[in-house]
Amino acid sequence: MPKKTIIPLRNPMPEQPPLERVHNFNEVTYGYSAEQAIAEARRCLECAKPGCKAGCPVNVDIRSFLERIEEGDFRSAIDIIKLTNALPAITGRVCPQEVQCEETCLLAKKYEPVAIGRLERFVADWEASEGLSNNPRQVKPSGKKVAVVGSGPAGLTVAADLARTGHQVTIFEALHASGGVLSYGIPEFRLPKSIVKREVDYVCSLGVEIKHDFIVGNTATVDELLETYDAVFLGTGAGLPWFLGIPGENLGGVYSSNEYLTRSNLMKAYRFPDYDTPIAIGRRVVTIGGGNTAMDAARTALRLGAEESIIVYRRSRAEMPARAEEIHHAEQEGVQFHLLTSPLRFFGENGRLTGLECLKNELGEPDASGRRRPVPIADSNFRIETDVAIIAIGQSPSPLISKTTRDLQTAKDGIVTVDKTSMKTSKKGVFAGGDVVTGGATVIMAMGQAKIAASAINEYLETGSW
């Protein structure tokens, strides 16, 4: 193997200037050109034991696809990715690469890691622009039928894997659009819906059918699905929003992040009144929380036309769970951060929000999550005048299915109990994966679990043993 020279810095990602992009919903980053992609792929040191693959929850053969990019063979590169990842245009955009593949890149020890996520996105977009999607090979039908509940990242992944093995897969989706959190949660400027559609179309091209407006638990129960289907996979996500439980949070103008983002993303309220669903724009919008969802909401507020967008987070910047890039982009766009700040109560007039009283914190000892605990500072109360507030502090699985399914065990917060090596639930023939078993993690984690589930479902359908 020829010894490679170290190129310390990664090729910068072309992106819309911050002051321009806060006025539109177009994607923030443009993506690499072919030349930039080849130059970036050349930075790979081609380690004998690549840490990147091990750091990837779906074990993409990263080194190999980077080599193909370097050779300019983009077709082979995307084919390698698609062996283990059915949604590369999405994961290339939304994965927290800095704590996965890129964290374990050898270059990251002293320099900037190879921009693996950007390269994954590049080849996925290249394939789409070529218009010639890899024709799925014909597989012999197995005669088995699988019901997948939810068309989010977990559901799409499990459906794709099972369809490739010849099973007949039907996805049941409660909403009118496919994609789950990819459609209702992640904003257009971070993940264009045309890309979600492209990836969903790819999964459907494998023979998967998606039934919309179908609420499992209501339209049919899991037990009823099992009368027709040989196995059921629950990929229903974490749909139940958490509230703060502080006074005033039911005032008009206080949203859950789910509602705020669903209005804007799924219902396209950012195009109101061409689209019917309204959203409160607000003058000064306060978002409570420090995860990706909070960043998405705070940045959406600016694009909708709010004059100011403020993040209130109870710990310090170091403890924020959001991707580094999202925090960086939010700062660039002018989102203000009130760190070490806890919300105390909302104030309103005539039923509408007018203000939020907060308290300053200092950091104490680490808590159960390993992050330093915020400790309130006495008499540090202050008030932020605000007319729209968004609560983005997390969510848990919706109880709709667990309440209507016999023998389905759940743990705290309605999390469905599974055996992590097979994603089997307590109920025979029923598997689960994604946020419904983790309570709110990442797209790629959901996909990783879906892959485990898919192979366990294959085995179950073959052997019939549970």
Next chain:
Amino acid sequence: MYPIIRKRILSDIVKLFEVQAPLVACKAQPGQFVIVRIDETGERIPLTIADFDAQTGVITLIFQEVGKSTTQMGLLEVGDCFANIAGPLGRPTEIANFGTVVMVGGGVGIAPTFPITRSLKQAGNHVISIIGARNENLLFWQDRMERYSDEVIVCTDDGSAGRKALVTEPLKEILSSRNDVARVWAIGPAIMMRFATKTTQPFNVHTIVSLNTIMIDGTGMCGGCRVVLNQGAKFVCVDGPEFDAHQVDWENLLSRLSFYKAEEKVAMDHWNSHRCKLDPAISAAEKEAQELAKASSEGEPAGEAVIHA
């Protein structure tokens, strides 16, 4: 797609649709609702199921035109389709033989009251129904309510039909004159339900209201529909839509319902200004299409025109 197979104009502003939605029809129970979307740019609108038939796969929806979306919906005709109908949503009404029950249906709220009334009657209850509206034109389904009630009292605000009274007046009289009323259902505009709640409070009768708040997904995901009860906030979509009326914070409910008043007007004005521009063009196109269809049925070559039509 969910085709409309029958349309009835109940009044200038109240319309009835029978829609083919087999999955909903075979699962629906009294008290449940659906979420409909007219088209790609439409909002998700919760509507209580006024009737359902598992055999034919048809559900009945009744709605009052109050804003842009419902007005647009009122213009749909037989053969047109809803882009989406999702359901049945919410918890069904608890049906049992309670003894004597009073059903209060106000305005368009008569529609969801009907299937509950029918089931309660079939369960053996003595059913007294009060239906009311602003005027005679806005009343409907008196015959249906009579079929499943032991007694029906009709009232209108202006006296154009039945008694000139608000529904709360006969309600109060019934509760004062008999002490065997086990439960009261009051379904209608929020303000009516609030006053019905006030009316039953002194009599300490278990009173149930069916709330129709603003919601998006209808599955417990957005929390936009939350209602404040004595013990805290609940979601109308999954915990309701029926709640113990005496626990509801009506002040909060009414203010949340009116939160998008300004936007509703914007949507209506925007749509009207579009319609003014579009309508002449549409009717011209329709006329042309009709003429061409007529011509082709008379044996002339169809060509592109029929495809266009």
